[in-house]
Amino acid sequence: MKDGAESRRYHHGALREALLEAAEAELIEKGEDGFSLRSTAKRAGVSHAAPAHHFRDLAALLHALAARGFDRLTAVMKAEQAAAGADAAGTDDAAGQVVAAGIGYVRFAIDNPALFQLMFGGRGGGDKPAELAKAAEAGFSVLVNGVARVGGRDALTTEAGWRDVMAVWAIMHGYAHLAIGGKVAWLSDQPFEAQRAVIADQVRRALRLAEG
Amino acid sequence: MKDGAESRRYHHGALREALLEAAEAELIEKGEDGFSLRSTAKRAGVSHAAPAHHFRDLAALLHALAARGFDRLTAVMKAEQAAAGADAAGTDDAAGQVVAAGIGYVRFAIDNPALFQLMFGGRGGGDKPAELAKAAEAGFSVLVNGVARVGGRDALTTEAGWRDVMAVWAIMHGYAHLAIGGKVAWLSDQPFEAQRAVIADQVRRALRLAEG
DNA sequence: CTGCCCCCTTGTCACTGTCAAATCCGTGGT
DNA sequence: ACCACGGATTTGACAGTGACAAGGGGGCAG
Incomplete structure (x- = not known):
């Protein structure tokens, strides 16, 4: 059977x-x-x-769980990105796609708070296996590629490019953490579109793009 | 005795x-x-x-430890802020002070990774006592007040003000987390002044100030 | 000096993660 | 069809954990 x-x-x-x-x-x-x-x-x-x-360990199980979480996070980001691409149709709204990925990031954190916290240095802290690192890297690369498409940035090699990537990452992660911690009632209470606007605004600032 | x-x-x-x-x-x-x-x-x-x-609980002990951590974090931020104020002497470099606070934040995280992680939703997760919330709030207010002094922003009441505060907070927290996770070798390897420049740049962007 | 109350200790319980040995059962060789 | 093989799973045990219940010890008021 x-x-x-x-x-x-x-x-x-x-x-x-x-x-x-x-x-x-x-x-x-x-x-x-x-x-x-x-x-x-x-x-x-x-x-x-x-x-x-x-699983060798409890830690190993948690690491596997975290890796799984990263896979799903990556998927969510890609999905939001793709949806954004469809929205804007013809225009090459690369920045909009980065924003979309960021939205996906925050949304994932809100939807899976415990998992998100586990993924970022919660329990099972010791030596992260390569598998986990790779899964995390995959999610990260969505962001890197997204930024790379914005205004002809070379996000992969130039230092300025890395700075942009890190800035966007930091913003996303910061908002995600805020949201989980319930520190942003003012944000969480807003309708989702308003949240999107706030994050979009910040990301655009970080990338030195005109607002709105 | x-x-x-x-x-x-x-x-x-x-x-x-x-x-x-x-x-x-x-x-x-x-x-x-x-x-x-x-x-x-x-x-x-x-x-x-x-x-x-x-301590009633293990959780209670950890909460107290975290509260202590927030106290120290607040102190570090204030110290950096004060030092920055002294640097710029006469000029009312309010933005510079916000940046300084941010530097302090990241520095604290780097210097006390385990404590920092505990403070932000590590173990002892359940019901944070009021004491802890108050300590965290105190650190937060340093940031709020700092932003309020920048360009006549009303960080406390207007929604735009809150957005600015949150943006800076998110950036600081994101960088701190990145630094702890060792994800920013490119940053950690830099001399401290370069790190300062990177963070300063980002904070200024978040506050829509001219760069440089 | 004496009694009391609070601080700390000892003892115990259910539960945890990990290891070792026993047990089960699908698989492949014959 | 049989049967041993071997990996998957169980049972059993052990050190450590956090929490609780009593008991002992000592500083301080009277």
């Missing part, structure tokens, strides 16, 4: 994935503090030591 | 402070993950249950 999802075979077959799923659910429910390897195992319907075969 | 520091009286007398001291040392040594209430108690030279009398 190739098992249609919930087969209860002894050899689970997809335990790794199931564990990650359970882990994210636990993370959302109990928060980063209350998270426990044993209870995620229980939620996945296996014994407390089962995860050991798929 | 009013005990000159290390008195070994049964009634410690300053256990609360000693525990916070030990806790920070432990935090630095073992990182946020390896941190343990019991071992900080041991480091402070008391039994494992002693902290309970001064």
Whole structure:
């Protein structure tokens, strides 16, 4: 049997994935503090030591979870970017796409606060495996490429280009963090379009573009 | 005896402070993950249950530690600000002072990475006590007041003012986080004055000031 | 000097992450 | 069809953790 999802075979077959799923659910429910390897195992319907075969450590599990988060973050950013591109139709609104990516970034953080916090230096802090670094890098590259398309910037090699990228990144990350921390009621309360306008404004300033 | 520091009286007398001291040392040594209430108690030279009398929870201890961190962060920002004011002597370089505060912010993060991370939503996540919120607010107000002095902005009431404040905050926080994560070798490797220039440039852009 | 109250200690509990050994069961060789 | 092989999973155990309940110790008021 190739098992249609919930087969209860002894050899689970997809335990790794199931564990990650359970882990994210636990993370959302109990928060980063209350998270426990044993209870995620229980939620996945296996014994407390089962995860050991798929993840060396608790840290390894969290790292995998974070990597997954980066994958999704990257996807969200790309999606928003693509949507923005469709909006503006013909015009090469490169800046608008960077803004869109930023919106996606912040939106992801708001939608997945616990995961977002885990991704950025939460628990499981030690030695991040290469896999995680690569996933994070992928998300970052969306931003780099976006900035590179704005006004013929060479975001990859020149120092000024890097500064622009970092500035945009810092703004996105800062807003995301603010939003999660509930520090921006004035922002969160706004309709989404207003939030978009605020962030767009800031990004444009950082890139020295005319406003509006 | 009013005990000159290390008195070994049964009634410690300053256990609360000693525990916070030990806790920070432990935090630095073992990182946020390896941190343990019991071992900080041991480091402070008391039994494992002693902290309970001064901090309801592990979370409470961490909150107090974070509050302390905010106090120091505020102090650093103010100090840098004051130094910048002295530099520019007569000129009312309000923007320069905001920049200085930002520098202080990033510098603090670099100098106290573990503490900084704890302060911003690390462990002990649940219900932040009022004390902590107040300490955080104090640091924030340094920034608010600084921005308010720039170009006659009304940072406290107008929405545009808030946007400016948030933009600067986001930039500072973003850079700080980048620096901690080691993501900005290109920045960290620079001499400090170059870092200052980069951040100054960004802050000025966020406040729509002429560059340079 | 004496009693009291607060600070701290000792002891214990449920729970955590990790390791070692036993157990299960699909797979491939015959 | 059989059967051993070997990886996946379980059971069991151990040191450490945070929280709680009692007990002991000492400084300070009377």
